[in-house]
Every structure is written in structure tokens, then in C-alpha cells.
Amino acid sequence: MKKDLLGIAELSSEEIYLILDTAEAMREIGQRPIKKVPTLRGKTVVNLFFEPSTRTRTSFEIAEKRLSADTLSIAVATSSVLKGETLVDTAMNIEAMSPDMIVVRHAASGACHLLSRICRSRIINAGDGMHEHPTQALLDAFTIREHKKRIDGLKVAIVGDLLHSRVLRSNVLLLTKLGAEVWVSGPRTLVPAGMERFGVRVSTSVEEAVADADVIMMLRIQQERMQGAFIPSLREYFTVFGMTAERVARAKPDAIIMHPGPMNRGVEIASEVADGPYSVILEQVANGVAVRMAVLYLLAGGQEGG
């Protein structure tokens, strides 16, 4: 492994499989009476979250504690960032207290790459702007592999707000690297230009995208990142792109439904689908802990080539 986990773009398919295989072993720890191993004893991990997050931050914290790391979380609402401190200054100050790893979420794409260049600590990207969210893509892959026993050759349809989604980018990079056939679908205004260059098929018809799919992955409509009029209304969006039971019926009978959360019920996904038998949304959350434990463990070792 390299020093940092900045994105799926920097990972080889061997490294991705190593993380997934390690996560298999890590998952068992969560089923023990004592859910803790001494592996990262004495390591300090700082969770630096410049954007709100429940799932990802909780998941990282649980993962860190299960590996016995000393961990603390800094939420921007209570930090000096509000007093005007820059990202670099905040990071350098934390760095001065010599943590071993810093888990970063930031609204600016590339924030983790910047920190990676100036910090000695290992940087784990927990989501940077509209760029990448590598641990989400890894836990999605873990969940898919658990259900389908493979990733290679599967048809995966990703539907929703493609433009603002870091989850999309990380998933597309990962799934195409491992040989899946990826379809993406959303309103024309929310499809980034040049999507095809990532090796995916683009369709503005959800029906076409989900036809015979093995996996349907929904993306949230990110209203907080929308400063213009991308969609006429949420109701119209649901009518044209919302994942309903009728649309799911076009996929393979054993297709699984995924969502990285937080869900907007009745906007991108109908409640009957979100809570349906083919939904693996809560499994994704459970698997997130094991995958993050694997990433923390693997990054804590030496770097490639000593």
C-alpha cells in the first residue's frame, strides 16, 4: 500500500482485492463477545471532518476503536476553522501533535491530496468535494462481492445525481477496474460531461440502465450542492428517475439495491424499494466498519519498497 488512501484512482486491482479480503477477516471481529483486537495500540488517529457526516464518521470511529487506536474526532462546528483558520494551518497544527493517521472529509475536491503533500501522517480520504469517497466504493464492492461472489462481468446500474457525486466517481473507477459493466443514468443536467471516457454507458432512460442489472446503486439528490435549477422539482424527478418496484422489476430477479445514504425517500428511491427484500442498504453500513478496519490496518504498515 502507498502512504495514503486518497482515492480509488491510486489503487491497483490487487490492492483493492487485498483490502476486500482483509475486510473479510475484520468482519469476524465485530461478531465476537469482545469486539476489539490490540493491533493499532498506541496509534493515534484524528478524524477531521469539515463536512457533516453521521455514517462515515461513526463508522471510522468504530473501526478505529475495534483496532485499539486512540481516536478523536474534530467537527468543524466546534473548531478554529470557524475563527478563520485555513485547511493547511489546521492540518499543520494537528500534525504538530504527531498523530499517525488523519481521516479527512472536506467540501473541496483535492483537499486530501493537498494534505498528503504536506503531512507526514497517513491521510485517509473520507470524501473530498465532488471528487472521491474511496472507502464507500470499497464497502460497496465488498457488499456486491458478498452477494454475487464476484464483481467481474456484473451489470451495475448507478442512478441519480451523477454530477455532484464523489461516490459515483469512486465506484465507477473501482467497478471498471474490476471488470464490471457499469451503466449510469440521471437527468441530462446532472450527467457530467465526458462520462463515457470512464468506460461506462450513459443513458437518460432509467429503464434502459436497469434492464437485466445485477446491482442497482442509487445516488442521493444533493440539493446542498445545487446552486442552479438542475431539476424542475423533486416530484418530477421521482416520476422520471425514482427507483420504484416497477423499475426494479426490469433488473435481474436477484438484483440487489444499494444506496450510500443518506436516503431521500420519495425522491430518488421509493420506501417499498428501500425497505424491500432486495435492499442491502443496511448491510452496506455494517460492512463499512470491516472495510475501514482493513484500510486502517493495511495503511499502518510500511510503505511499498520499505
Added chain:
Amino acid sequence: MDADRIARTLTRIAHEILERNAAPGDVHDLALVGIRTRGVPIAKRLAQLLRDIRGGDEVPTGTLDITLYRDDLMRHAVGPQPVVRKTEIPFSIDDKRILLVDDVLYTGRTIRAALDALIDFGRPKAIQLVVLVDRGHRELPIKADYVGKNLPTSPSQSVQVHLVEVDGRDEVEIAG
């Protein structure tokens, strides 16, 4: 040690285990835990032997990966982390007599890690250690309860255990 010798040694150990643990005539609180990699097939063979000898149910058998408990992890952070594989102990170890199984006993550090790992699964009544080969050079106060063979070695040598399940043949050899 050749295949025949290994087989006879394991049979002898199985008898010793029963002698020592069959006090009231039943061994229902026994369980085997093999340490990855080569302790696992040895534990499975012992489970089969115990069943052949006394009949009845199979002794519950689990698999332990001690990587996350190693005392040399993170100490010299060069090179990639050792691969972690699954621990599978599909039964409660509480109040059981656990037979911890490994192929070679050397410094004792693996066993130290395994004991720590086991305790995280519950509170066994007792833990007994079974090894196919004891090659000496202990660095920790650890002693095996059942030893297949004592092999005096020098630290520069290496003892290699090959098992059919992993390596395609049964053999113990000293190299170097």
C-alpha cells in the same frame, strides 16, 4: 519425519489427549483450535482421530489467525502488513477445555498471541498446547502439553512442516 511417522505421532497424541482429559469418561467439553496455517489441518486430523478412537460426536474444531495479535506488528514499519485471514471459532469456548494446535513451537511468541486472541472469545476452563515439533529456543515462558517430536536445532536452521492439505505431502525437514 515422513508421512507414516507423522500419522503415528498424531495417533499417539490423540491417545494422550484422551488419557489426560477423559477423567469422568466423557470428553464433551473438549474443543480443538488450530493456528493458521498448518495448525489447522493438524487440528482437523486430531478431531478425526479422537472420533475414531472413542466414537461419538466430532470434537468442535476452530481456526485462529493470530496476525492482529502479533507483538512485532508496527514495530518495524517497513514493507507491507502481513496478510490477515479469517478466524473461525463457530462455538462458545466458555468452560471448554481448549486444545490449541500448531505445527512448530519455537520462540513461543505465536502461542502468546494465540492465548491473548483466545481469551477475547471467552473464558475456557483450560487451554492445553499441542505441537507436532518442538525445536527449542523459547523466548517466553511457554511449554507444550503434547509434543510430537523434540527436534534440537540451531537458531540458524529452519524447520519446515509440509502437510498434504497445504503442501501436497506430509514431511518434516530441517533446512540450513
